[in-house]
Amino acid sequence: MIWKWKNNKSAKTSETISVVSPLTGTCVSLEEVPDEAFAQGLMGPGVAVIPQEGRLVAPIDGTVVHLIKSHHAVMIEHASGLQLLLHIGMNTVSLKGQGFTPQVQTGDQVAVGQTLIEFDLNAIVSAGYPVITPVIVANAAEQPWESHPTYGNVEAGLGTIMKVSLPK
Template identity: 45%
Template sequence: MFNLFKKKRKEEVSMLAPVTGTVVPLEQVPDPVFSQKMAGDGIAIQPSEGLLLAPFNGKVAHLFHTSHAISLISEAGVELLIHIGIDTVKLDGKGFTPYVQTGDQVKAGDKLIAFDLNVLQEAGCPTITPILLTDETVIEQKNVTAAGAVTAGKDEVIHLTLK
């Protein structure tokens, strides 16, 4: 006999660091849209290298035409926005090299966007990179699991339990 009332196991998602650098609380990002969590909750990373990797398996929901930001959706339905630097939209793509386009399937650790930290800094753009969960309705529990230095594609930064 089988159990009709078997409890469904909740799905968990592990997000890897999308950039190498230092984890910073979102409240310290020098832009109120991010620091006041108007666009979503999450973390920020002060990058030490200019390469953005996929933090989980999923799909590119939207690559901004200037390649300064990307929206991803995990296989489990977690929506994420990664915004490289602050006010970097004004660079109109200068210093950014995308490796993916909207609609592409990605695996954790895949190259998404290369960016030149020197170009951003010379333009007066802070390089701190917000990583935002844009739809928390699917999330039951969120744990930031990293502090300090992280390596892109290797270190878990956020662990999620989904509803």
């Protein structure tokens, strides 16, 4: 399934946005995601986090522009126009929302570190799904966003996993 969020807005500024980790775990390259669309960057540039706990937090201040019905993914838009897709695990849409508890809804304003979705990490693993979670610049096709990742151990709501900007 390919996610595309259409937005007629163009980016408002050329600022650099620091994207903090939405999860506690290990930040890795998208190439490690066991899904071609994510791994090859077809969904957009970004990073992935292998979570150690089941709490997804806001990596930027912004607006929840889309909470996926099965609660396994959410999209947030920053005031600059940057849109991030946070997709918990691979093929987790098949769980039909089981094990996912949203703490926000579409239209909510969120701040960095605010809990977006709580999820049962063990249930996802037990169901046979990878828990690796892509963090994608969702509107890279509409805007020439540049992303600069930082890999390694991360804590939810702290530390930059990616800096994103529009070229000047």
